[in-house]
Structure formats: C-alpha cells, structure tokens
Amino acid sequence: MFGWFEENGLLLGLALLDGLASAALIFLVAVGLNLVFGVLRVLNVAHGSLYAIGAYVAASLGIAFASGGLPPWASFAALVIAAALVGAVLGPAIEGLLLRRVYGQEQVLQLLVTFALFMILEDVQKLVWGVQPVHHDAGLRWLGTVDVPFGTDVIPFTAYQLFVLPGVAVLTLVGLAWFLRRTLTGRVIVAVTTDREAATAMGIDARRVYLLTFTFGAALAALGGALSSPTAALVPGIGAQTIVLSFAVVATAGLGQIEGAALTALLIGIGRSIAVYFEPELEVVVPYLIMVAVLLVRPQGLFGVVETRRV
Amino acid sequence: MLVAAWAAPWLKFVLTIALAKGIAALGILLLLRAGQVSFGHALYVGLGAYTVAFLAPAMPELLLLLPLAALAAAALGLVVGLFVARYREIFFGMLNLALSMVFWSVLEKFYAITKGTDGIRVEVPRVAGAALQGETYEWTVFGIALALAFGFAAFARAYLASPMGQALAGIKTRETRLEFMGIGARRVLLAAYVLSALMAGCAGALIAMTTRHVTPLLAYWTASGELVFIAILGGAGGVLGPFLGAVTYELVRIYAAAIIADAWQAILGAVLLLVILFAPGGLWGMIAGLFRRRAAPATRGTMP
Numbered sequence: 054m055f056g057w058f059e060e061n062g063l064l065l066g067l068a069l070l071d072g073l074a075s076a077a078l079i080f081l082v083a084v085g086l087n088l089v090f091g092v093l094r095v096l097n098v099a100h101g102s103l104y105a106i107g108a109y110v111a112a113s114l115g116i117a118f119a120s121g122g123l124p125p126w127a128s129f130a131a132l133v134i135a136a137a138l139v140g141a142v143l144g145p146a147i148e149g150l151l152l153r154r155v156y157g158q159e160q161v162l163q164l165l166v167t168f169a170l171f172m173i174l175e176d177v178q179k180l181v182w183g184v185q186p187v188h189h190d191a192g193l194r195w196l197g198t199v200d201v202p203f204g205t206d207v208i209p210f211t212a213y214q215l216f217v218l219p220g221v222a223v224l225t226l227v228g229l230a231w232f233l234r235r236t237l238t239g240r241v242i243v244a245v246t247t248d249r250e251a252a253t254a255m256g257i258d259a260r261r262v263y264l265l266t267f268t269f270g271a272a273l274a275a276l277g278g279a280l281s282s283p284t285a286a287l288v289p290g291i292g293a294q295t296i297v298l299s300f301a302v303v304a305t306a307g308l309g310q311i312e313g314a315a316l317t318a319l320l321i322g323i324g325r326s327i328a329v330y331f332e333p334e335l336e337v338v339v340p341y342l343i344m345v346a347v348l349l350v351r352p353q354g355l356f357g358v359v360e361t362r363r364v
Numbered sequence: 365m366l367v368a369a370w371a372a373p374w375l376k377f378v379l380t381i382a383l384a385k386g387i388a389a390l391g392i393l394l395l396l397r398a399g400q401v402s403f404g405h406a407l408y409v410g411l412g413a414y415t416v417a418f419l420a421p422a423m424p425e426l427l428l429l430l431p432l433a434a435l436a437a438a439a440l441g442l443v444v445g446l447f448v449a450r451y452r453e454i455f456f457g458m459l460n461l462a463l464s465m466v467f468w469s470v471l472e473k474f475y476a477i478t479k480g481t482d483g484i485r486v487e488v489p490r491v492a493g494a495a496l497q498g499e500t501y502e503w504t505v506f507g508i509a510l511a512l513a514f515g516f517a518a519f520a521r522a523y524l525a526s527p528m529g530q531a532l533a534g535i536k537t538r539e540t541r542l543e544f545m546g547i548g549a550r551r552v553l554l555a556a557y558v559l560s561a562l563m564a565g566c567a568g569a570l571i572a573m574t575t576r577h578v579t580p581l582l583a584y585w586t587a588s589g590e591l592v593f594i595a596i597l598g599g600a601g602g603v604l605g606p607f608l609g610a611v612t613y614e615l616v617r618i619y620a621a622a623i624i625a626d627a628w629q630a631i632l633g634a635v636l637l638l639v640i641l642f643a644p645g646g647l648w649g650m651i652a653g654l655f656r657r658r659a660a661p662a663t664r665g666t667m668p
Contacts, residue, residue, distance in 0.1 A: 096454055098589070154641055160453060161401045162640050165596050168589050169640070172633030179626050297465055297585055304458040337469035341462040348459060352451060 066203040068330040074214035076322025077222035083302035085273030091309040092266040098167040101296025102174035107275025108282040111135035115189040125195035132279040140272025148267040186286035193283035301340040307357020383509040386610035388567035389594040391560030399536030404460030408437040410583025412568025417484040424489040437565020445557035471580035483579035517603045599646025
C-alpha cells in the first residue's frame with residue numbers, strides 16, 4: 054500500500070491538481086445549465102456550443118490583442134470580454150427568437166429545438182474558425198508556474214490552472230449563492246423556479262426572468278469556455294464533449310442545486326483526471342459510472358429533492 | 365421507394381440506411397408515446413452493428429447475423445431497461461445518454477478489441493447460404509430492410525392499439541392513475557423499451573451490412589439525437605412518420621453536403637427548427653392535415 058504511494062504519489066498529486074482545475078471549468082458550465090433548466094425547464098443541449106464559442110472568441114480576441122501589441126495580461130481581459138460578448142449576443146437571441154416559441158410545448162420538442170441549435174452552432178464554429186486547432190496561451194505563460202510542495206517532492210504546475218480557474222469557480226459559487234438568496238432579482242428567479250404560476254400571480258414578469266436567466270447561463274458557459282481556452286488547443290467537437298459531461302454533473306448533483314453542482318463537479322473532475330493518469334482508457338467512462346452509481350442509490354441525484362407525485 | 369431505388373442505383377444505398385434509421389426511430393416513437401425521450405438509443409444501434417462485425421468472420425450468414433444482433437440489443441435493452449424504467453423525463457434521457465456514452469468510449473478506447481476509431485470492416489455475408497456479389501447483395505439487403513420496415517411498422521401499429529400500447533400513453537398523461545387501475549407503469553415502459561432496443565439493434569445490423577464498416581461514431585450521443593430528430597421530423601403521430609422522416613433526413617443530408625460541404629449539419633438543424641416551429645406534427649402530420657382538409661368539404665355536407 055505504502056509502496057504504491059511512494060511509486061505513484063507524485064502522479065496522484067498531479068491528478069488531483071489537474072482534477073481541481075478541470076472541476077472548476079466543469080462547474081462553471083454545469084451551474085449555468087442547471088440554472089437555466091431550473092427556471093426555463095428546458096435542458097439546453099446547445100449549452101456546450103456556447104462554451105465552445107466562448108473559447109473560440111476568447112482565443113481570437115487574445116490573438117488580436119497580442120498582434121495589436123497589448124501586454125500579455127490583456128489576454129485576461131479578452132477572456133472576460135469574450136464571455137460577456139457571447140452571453141449578451143447569443144443569450145437574448147436564442148431565448149427570444151427560439152425558446153420563447155416553444156415554452157409550454159412538449160418537452161421533447163423543447164429538447165430538439167436546442168439540439169437543432171447545437172447542430173447549427175457546431176457548423177458555425179467550423180465555418181468561422183475552421184477545423185485546424187486554435188490556440189492562444191499568452192496569459193497562461195505570463196503567469197508562469199508554481200512549485201507545489203507535495204510530500205518530499207514538488208510539482209511544477211501553471212499558476213493559471215492552480216489559482217485562476219479554481220478562484221473564478223469559487224467566486225462564481227459564492228457570488229451566485231449570494232445573488233440568488235440575498236438580492237431581489239435573485240429571489241425573484243428562485244420564486245419562478247419554485248412555482249411559476251404563483252410567482253406570475255404575484256406580479257413577477259416571468260418573461261423577463263427567463264431572458265435574464267438564459268443570458269446569464271449562456272455567459273457562464275461562455276466564461277467556462279473562455280477560461281479553458283489557454284489550457285488546451287481548440288478543435289471542433291469540444292462543445293459536444295462538454296455538454297454530455299455537464300449533463301452528467303447536473304443529473305448526479307440533482308436538479309436546481311448550486312453547491313451540489315460544485316461538489317459533484319469536484320468529484321467528477323478529480324475522478325476523471327485520476328483516470329487520465331492511471332487508466333487512460335477509462336477517462337471518458339468515469340463521469341458516467343459515477344453518475345449511474347449515484348442515480349442507482351439516489352434516483353433524484355446526490356442533493357436533489359424528491360418531487361411529490363401528481364395524482 | 366422501390367422505383368426510386370431502381371431508377372438511381374446510388375439511392376439504393378441511401379434508402380437502405382434511411383429504412384434502417386427509420387426502424388430505430390420507430391422504437392423511439394414507442395417511447396415518445398410514453399412521453400419519454402431516450403438520448404441514448406445509438407447504444408443499441410452500435411451494439412447491433414458491432415455484433416454483426418464481430419460475428420461475421422465466424423458466421424458469415426446474414427439470416428443468422430440479423431436476428432442475433434437484434435436479440436443481443438434486446439437482451440441488453442432488458443438489463444438496462446430494468447434500471448432506467450424507474451426514471452422519468454430528464455433522468456430517463458440522461459441515464460440513457462450516460463450508458464450510451466460508456467459504450468461509445470469502450471468502443472473507442474479498447475483498441476485491441478474494437479480497433480478504436482478505425483472501426484472494423486464487415487465482409488459481405490452469405491444470404492441463406494448463397495454467396496451474393498455486389499449489385500445482387502445490395503438489392504437483397506435493401507429488400508430485407510424494406511420488408512423489416514413494413515413488418516415493424518405493422519407491428520408497432522398493432523402494439524400501440526393493444527392494451528400495452530394504450531397504457532404507454534397513460535404514462536405520459538398521468539402515471540399515478542395508471543397504477544390506480546392496477547397496471548404496472550414500469551412494466552409497460554420496460555416492454556416498450558426492450559422493443560425499441562430490438563428495433564435499434566436491427567437497424568444497427570442493417571447499417572453494418574450496408575456500409576460494411578462500423579465505427580464508434582454509430583454509438584456517439586449525436587447519433588442518438590439524430591434518431592429522436594428523425595422521429596420528430598417525420599411526426600410522432602403515425603408509424604409511417606419515422607420512415608418518412610428518415611428518408612427526408614438522409615436526402616437533405618446528402619444534398620446539403622453536396623452543396624455546402626461544411627454546413628450540412630447546420631442545414632439539417634435549420635430544417636428541424638422549421639418543422640418544430642411551424643409543423644409540430646412533423647411531415648406525417650402535414651400530409652395527414654392536407655388529406656383532412658381535402659376531405660373536409662365532403663363531410664361537412666353530411667353533418668346534420
């Protein structure tokens with residue numbers, strides 16, 4: 054047992070650090086998906102495409118900034134601008150032009166509207182950014198690496214993945230919890246989530262809440278994508294990968310859970326990166342195995358609330 | 365359809381694939397009756413296809429491979445169904461998605477067994493002991509696909525009219541009431557689930573025999589979405605809908621790919637959006653509506 058740790062301890066440490074960084078990204082995407090589902094009751098299959106577009110826009114902006122002679126730290130501004138831009142442009146467009154037309158219709162139709170959107174956005178990415186990998190990591194390199202002490206060894210790890218990604222995720226978690234519980238707008242969103250009819254009867258403009266929530270969720274997905282862009286080259290298909298992963302997080306955590314989504318993202322992120330280092334074949338399977346195992350024991354998800362059955 | 369396949373030989377290939385996908389989408393339609401969307405039936409399509417690919421070298425007989433693939437899919441459908449039939453709506457969809465993704469990654473990652481993304485080539489199997497060549501073989505597979513499509517459509521029609529099929533609609537409207545009547549909702553859904561897996565397995569086997577090359581992409585989640593897409597495009601109202609949807613889907617895909625190579629997916633997405641927004645009954649619903657409108661003046665006269 055101890056022998057195993059001596060041999061593989063360093064690898065395990067690296068897996069944990071990697072897992073933490075990827076959990077932060079998964080959380081940002083999953084929490085947006087969860088929020089949108091909670092309010093609109095539409096599972097947005099195109100959520101992963103927003104992530105991908107956020108990443109591409111961030112990389113393009115970063116490259117443009119760099120060629121414009123701006124210092125490397127400006128690429129962090131590019132990340133935030135990209136997220137805000139994608140959220141503010143695509144969010145209202147998708148909600149207002151498409152989703153608004155299918156509220157109250159069958160769930161499968163709503164699901165397919167977002168699936169159709171996913172197909173369209175997937176090709177839009179290919180048409181705009183091509184199929185060659187796009188990469189820009191000036192910001193990541195500018196921050197350099199940190200030697201993380203691990204037992205008797207040190208693990209060199211990029212400061213960006215060590216501090217920036219988890220930091221943004223924690224800020225989002227705390228900020229979102231505060232926003233939803235302490236501010237009027239947040240409470241209105243929660244009210245619409247819990248009981249739309251009663252909320253509307255109280256004079257809440259549900260349409261506005263839908264628009265706001267979707268835009269915000271889209272911006273979160275785009276932020277996740279933008280933050281991921283310096284850590285890996287962007288290729289077509291990242292949207293499709295991301296969405297199924299965040300589905301797994303949302304279903305495992307239970308619908309409408311924010312802190313739950315954070316813990317589950319951590320569980321799945323670390324589980325996956327441990328698989329990457331020790332059993333690479335299982336990398337893709339681990340999140341789903343965790344999800345299936347959890348749902349076998351708790352059908353409503355780890356933190357989900359049992360809904361009463363209608364008679 | 366026969367005429368079209370005869371008139372343009374390249375269409376035969378497309379139509380065989382369309383018929384296969386129509387059969388799989390018919391299974392999706394059964395589940396849609398219960399209000400449940402599976403975003404993971406590509407799992408069974410993939411299983412059917414890989415069953416053919418694995419068994420073909422040892423047993424190159426189409427008439428054995430096809431039922432075996434269907435049975436393998438139905439057996440897995442039973443095991444998985446026992447588990448997923450407990451869940452509804454989003455959880456049902458997500459669990460199916462998760463399991464199909466597990467299967468997909470097994471296909472993709474275990475290169476030693478499955479050849480990974482390279483896929484496996486399927487040799488031309490014999491049909492009833494006779495070694496068929498090129499054109500004749502293609503016609504045979506097309507004929508079998510057509511016969512199976514008709515068979516499954518007739519079966520699905522009868523099934524949906526039977527008490528088991530009627531109970532499916534009960535799951536959609538109000539499940540608790542169904543149980544008050546002494547009908548086990550889980551068993552009703554499980555039966556439909558196993559049937560849908562069987563159909564998907566058949567479809568997978570047909571696809572493997574037509575394209576003669578299987579890859580993990582058959583089981584990727586977008587392929588599952590494609591099946592739901594076809595079911596809705598054709599219209600979930602009638603059993604011919606999925607076939608109409610599948611033929612339209614494949615033809616649009618081929619023409620779109622020929623016109624703008626990189627945007628066929630976007631074009632299909634746009635078609636799907638138009639159908640959902642302006643013809644929620646699907647193509648079949650549109651055609652049925654046309655006939656009803658034409659028949660309407662005649663019936664109005666007989667009204668008292």
